[in-house]
Every structure is written in structure tokens, then in C-alpha cells.
Amino acid sequence: MSVIQLPELSERVLIGDRKAVSRAISSIENHDKGSDDLLKRLFPHTGHAFTIGITGPPGTGKSSLVDRMVKICRTEGKKVAVLAVDPTSPVSGGAILGDRVRMIEHSLDPGVYIRSMASRGDEGGLSRAARNAIRVLDAAGNDIIIAETVGIGQAEVEIVQVADLVIVVLMPELGDEIQAIKAGLMEIGDIFAINKSDLPGSDKVIYNLETVLGKKDNWDQEAIKVSAKTGEGIEELMSLVEKYHRTLANSEAARKRRLANLSEELIRNVGFVLSQRAEESLRGNKALETIVSKVASRQLDPESATKLLVETVTSNHANPHRRAPRKGA
Numbered sequence: 001m002s003v004i005q006l007p008e009l010s011e012r013v014l015i016g017d018r019k020a021v022s023r024a025i026s027s028i029e030n031h032d033k034g035s036d037d038l039l040k041r042l043f044p045h046t047g048h049a050f051t052i053g054i055t056g057p058p059g060t061g062k063s064s065l066v067d068r069m070v071k072i073c074r075t076e077g078k079k080v081a082v083l084a085v086d087p088t089s090p091v092s093g094g095a096i097l098g099d100r101v102r103m104i105e106h107s108l109d110p111g112v113y114i115r116s117m118a119s120r121g122d123e124g125g126l127s128r129a130a131r132n133a134i135r136v137l138d139a140a141g142n143d144i145i146i147a148e149t150v151g152i153g154q155a156e157v158e159i160v161q162v163a164d165l166v167i168v169v170l171m172p173e174l175g176d177e178i179q180a181i182k183a184g185l186m187e188i189g190d191i192f193a194i195n196k197s198d199l200p201g202s203d204k205v206i207y208n209l210e211t212v213l214g215k216k217d218n219w220d221q222e223a224i225k226v227s228a229k230t231g232e233g234i235e236e237l238m239s240l241v242e243k244y245h246r247t248l249a250n251s252e253a254a255r256k257r258r259l260a261n262l263s264e265e266l267i268r269n270v271g272f273v274l275s276q277r278a279e280e281s282l283r284g285n286k287a288l289e290t291i292v293s294k295v296a297s298r299q300l301d302p303e304s305a306t307k308l309l310v311e312t313v314t315s316n317h318a319n320p321h322r323r324a325p326r327k328g329a
């Protein structure tokens with residue numbers, strides 16, 4: 001087990017030490033005791049990286065496309081980190097699926113860091129951990145952070161939504177664009193990359209998409225044909241990313257988006273903490289038992305019982321035997 005002290009760990013993250021970055025992300029993933037303090041130390045050093053979220057149905061070529069993007073970033077001398085997030089997989093330990101292979105491929109390049117995060121059974125917890133992992137990668141001095149998901153579930157959308165720019169990856173396959181519209185991807189995508197343009201049918205996808213593209217935060221949503229296989233369109237895709245960065249990075253719209261994202265995050269976090277507290281205070285609680293038996297015998301209805309229990313939980317926390325906050329903390 002680690003005996004590394006927190007101040008040392010945060011300092012090592014700040015100089016971009018890869019082992020320290022991995023350890024910090026694991027600590028966040030595991031909700032280790034020290035992780036809150038670590039994030040507190042790192043947070044003042046964040047806000048410099050440009051974050052790109054990549055989402056889209058499984059198999060459209062997101063991972064292949066990310067590899068191409070990473071290579072272009074490297075030719076420009078930018079330090080890149082990829083966070084592959086998989087809410088559908090309960091595997092832990094920092095590596096999933098083909099991502100192990102990718103990590104090995106890039107492992108000789110100190111300018112590329114690739115890391116996977118999987119669900120530990122609660123998707124809400126994963127998106128919270130992913131946001132904080134992005135902060136670690138930001139504090140570690142990465143210029144570009146690419147957050148990639150395996151699919152288009154609710155948790156995945158939540159994860160990419162915090163990015164500065166969202167690329168939705170589709171491919172010329174029956175009804176994919178319809179699927180995107182249904183999954184609400186039209187609202188979250190800034191750029192739509194129609195991958196596998198080496199196969200027939202991508203013109204039709206572009207054609208169908210163009211009828212539903214609109215404005216998003218002062219930006220005209222774009223659809224572009226790419227092929228991760230041949231490399232076609234990848235430079236153009238990166239030029240669009242660059243254009244987005246130039247026109248929007250310091251804009252009022254981007255500032256509003258960041259504020260809205262932060263509000264969402266804090267609201268979710270508070271909900272998360274409160275529900276944890278409710279669990280802790282109610283499980284095995286005598287008051288709960290009494291109320292439950294009253295509901296069972298029809299003396300009390302469930303809604304009134306809920307209100308009573310909410311009071312129990314909140315008053316328990318108003319005057320508990322909790323540690324008083326430290327002065328000056």
C-alpha cells in the first residue's frame with residue numbers, strides 16, 4: 001500500500017509525474033480518504049487544459065479516431081491525456097478492453113497519457129470521479145484532455161458534457177443518425193464526425209444530419225466526414241477543433257457553459273452526499289422501523305412517512321456528534 005504523503009503526491013502530479021497521476025486518479029476512483037484533500041490542493045492549478053469529449057454509439061470508431069487525434073496533437077508538440085470512461089463495465093484497475101493495447105502503443109511517449117475508468121456499480125459516482133480525474137490531468141500540465149466514452153448512455157452523456165468541446169462520432173450504418181437524434185446527441189454535439197467514410201453511405205448521413213444541425217452557444221454545429229482507417233478528414237477535424245477553440249474559448253458563451261456545468265456538478269454532488277447521509281442515518285434506525293410498521297398497518301401513508309423521515313435525517317445532521325470544523329479551514 002501507498003505510504004506517500006499527500007503534499008508530496010500533489011507536488012508530483014503538478015510536475016506531471018505519470019505514476020503520481022495514476023495514483024491520484026486511483027485514489028479518486030476508490031474514494032480514498034485523502035482524495036478530497038488532494039483535489040483541494042490540485043484545484044488551484046487547473047483550468048488550463050482544453051477538454052474534448054468524444055461520444056457516440058459503440059463501434060463507430062471513437063477509439064480509433066482518438067488515436068489519430070492524439071498523433072496530430074503530438075506532431076504539434078502538445079501534451080495529451082486520454083481518459084476512456086466505461087460506465088457499462090465493472091472492471092477496475094485502470095485498464096479495460098482494447099485500451100490496454102493503446103496504452104502500450106503510446107507508453108514510450110512521455111507526452112501521451114492514457115487511462116481507463118470503469119464503473120464501480122454506481123454511474124453517478126463514476127461521472128463525479130471522471131470530472132475529478134480530468135482535473136488531475138489538467139493540473140498535471142496536459143494541454144489537451146480527451147474524454148472518451150464507450151457509448152451513449154445517460155452517464156456517458158453526463159461525462160462528455162463537461163468538456164469544452166463535444167465530438168459525436170457516427171458512421172454510415174442504417175439509422176445511426178436517427179439513433180443520435182433519439183439519444184439527444186444533437187443537443188450535446190459541437191462537431192459530428194461521420195467516421196468510416198471509406199465505406200459507402202457517409203454522404204447520406206451528412207445529408208440527413210445537415211437538416212438538423214443548428215446553433216449551439218454561438219457556434220454553428222458542423223458535420224464532417226472522416227476515416228480513422230485511412231486518415232482522411234482527420235486534419236480537417238482538428239482544424240475544426242482549433243477553429244472552435246479560437247472562436248469560443250474565451251467567449252461569453254463558453255464562460256456561461258462552464259458556469260452551467262459547474263452548477264450541475266454541484267447540484268449533483270449535493271444530491272449524492274445527501275442521499276449517502278440519508279442511507280447512513282436511516283439504515284437500522286429505530287425511527288425508521290417504527291414508521292415502517294405504521295405504514296404497513298395503514299396508520300400512515302408512504303408520502304407522510306417520507307416527510308417524517310426527511311425531518312429525522314436533517315435534524316440528525318443539525319446537531320450530531322460530528323467533528324466541529326477546524327478554525328481557518
Ligand SMILES: Nc1nc2c(ncn2[C@@H]2O[C@H](COP(=O)(O)OP(=O)(O)O)[C@@H](O)[C@H]2O)c(=O)[nH]1
Binds near residue numbers: 058065230
Ligand atoms: N472501415 C473502417 N473501419 C473502422 C474505421 N474506424 C474504426 N474502424 C473499425 O471499427 C471497429 C470499432 O472501432 P473502435 O475504434 O473500437 O470503435 P469505438 O467502439 O467507437 O471506440 C474496429 O474494428 C475498427 O477497426 C474507419 O474509419 N473505417
Ligand SMILES: [Mg+2]
Binds near residue numbers: 062064149150
Ligand atoms: Mg472505444
